[in-house]
Amino acid sequence: MTSIGIFGANGRMGRALVTVATELQGRELQGNEKSAQKLQLTAATVRAGSSLIGVDAGELAGCGKNGLKLTETALSSVQAAEVWIDFTMPEAMLAQLALAVAAKKAMVIGVTGLSDAQYAQVQAASKIIPIVWAPNMSVGVNLLLHLVQTAARVMGQSADIEIIEAHHRFKKDAPSGTALAIGTSIAKAIGRDLNECAVYGREGITGERDQQTIGFATVRGGDIIGDHTALFADLGERLEITHKASSRSTFAQGAMRAALWLQNKQPGLYSMQQVLGLADLA
Ligand SMILES: NC(=O)C1=CN([C@@H]2O[C@H](COP(=O)(O)OP(=O)(O)OC[C@H]3O[C@@H](n4cnc5c(N)ncnc54)[C@H](OP(=O)(O)O)[C@@H]3O)[C@@H](O)[C@H]2O)C=CC1
Numbered sequence: 001m002t003s004i005g006i007f008g009a010n011g012r013m014g015r016a017l018v019t020v021a022t023e024l025q026g027r028e029l030q031g032n033e034k035s036a037q038k039l040q041l042t043a044a045t046v047r048a049g050s051s052l053i054g055v056d057a058g059e060l061a062g063c064g065k066n067g068l069k070l071t072e073t074a075l076s077s078v079q080a081a082e083v084w085i086d087f088t089m090p091e092a093m094l095a096q097l098a099l100a101v102a103a104k105k106a107m108v109i110g111v112t113g114l115s116d117a118q119y120a121q122v123q124a125a126s127k128i129i130p131i132v133w134a135p136n137m138s139v140g141v142n143l144l145l146h147l148v149q150t151a152a153r154v155m156g157q158s159a160d161i162e163i164i165e166a167h168h169r170f171k172k173d174a175p176s177g178t179a180l181a182i183g184t185s186i187a188k189a190i191g192r193d194l195n196e197c198a199v200y201g202r203e204g205i206t207g208e209r210d211q212q213t214i215g216f217a218t219v220r221g222g223d224i225i226g227d228h229t230a231l232f233a234d235l236g237e238r239l240e241i242t243h244k245a246s247s248r249s250t251f252a253q254g255a256m257r258a259a260l261w262l263q264n265k266q267p268g269l270y271s272m273q274q275v276l277g278l279a280d281l282a
């Protein structure tokens with residue numbers, strides 16, 4: 001049995017995580033090294049001083065009372081679970097990561113929009129505790145990261161490559177972490193450096209398109225959960241590879257799978273590709 005804690009239980013993803021963990025509790029799930037494992041949700045935290053402290057976590061999440069009272073984010077609360085899941089915001093996540101390091105707890109991190117310096121802090125923490133960090137924990141997107149590499153190898157020398165993403169109006173970062181991961185994956189497959197070839201917006205007299213660039217387009221609106229398309233556009237044909245998330249539970253289920261996979265792992269920074277067994281896919 002792996003005990004799970006959730007930071008930021010009041011967020012959109014926090015509530016999805018509490019709901020999925022509550023549903024999966026006690027059931028046999030795919031875990032580490034192909035063995036079945038069970039999880040138990042033993043802690044869920046909200047900001048220090050929040051009026052939600054003491055409220056039932058399941059009731060807040062909208063899945064019905066689960067008997068778990070929300071606690072405040074603090075070192076004392078972190079002791080209550082073996083693996084912590086964090087889908088909050090970069091600064092909050094880093095403060096929570098410091099608590100996990102102090103308590104020597106494993107962590108699953110889904111936060112996007114990290115600066116290079118913030119990502120370096122995650123890397124440093126992974127020398128002390130095991131961490132899975134991934135900008136997207138759905139099976140489909142992690143498969144897409146492979147499919148775009150095949151497409152890029154076949155079409156990338158002549159087709160124009162564009163990555164289009166759409167998310168809800170509340171999203172804070174752009175382009176999405178997933179869009180950047182798709183760009184990185186494609187660039188790697190065709191020997192380009194994303195830092196040098198990415199174009200993040202166009203306006204005015206831009207001139208003709210440089211085929212060597214990888215373009216990004218961002219849409220924000222309403223309650224779109226998360227759509228991503230990699231477009232390979234040549235003269236006479238175009239290929240589009242699209243993933244659409246229709247529920248946040250797909251990300252939450254991926255996070256639970258990562259949490260079970262992390263149990264008993266050595267300190268290190270692991271990817272969702274490793275969790276899903278896709279790392280060696282050609
Ligand atoms: N990897 C993946 O598969 C996915 C990743 N994400 C990423 O997860 C993150 C969260 O997304 P979402 O749930 O929509 O965001 P929300 O804004 O709904 O939730 C953010 C959470 O972080 C907490 N928080 C924010 N700032 C602070 C702070 N300074 N101190 C303490 N707590 C803080 C909020 O607390 P409070 O409620 O008190 O404000 C809230 O619980 C984003 O980076 C998003 O890109 C999202 C979906 C999938």
Ligand SMILES: O=C(O)C1=N[C@H](C(=O)O)C[C@H](O)C1
Nearest residue numbers: 112135136171176177178226
């Ligand atoms: O903020 C979101 O909602 C999402 N963020 C992730 C990202 O930035 O890629 C993943 C998912 O698309 C939802």
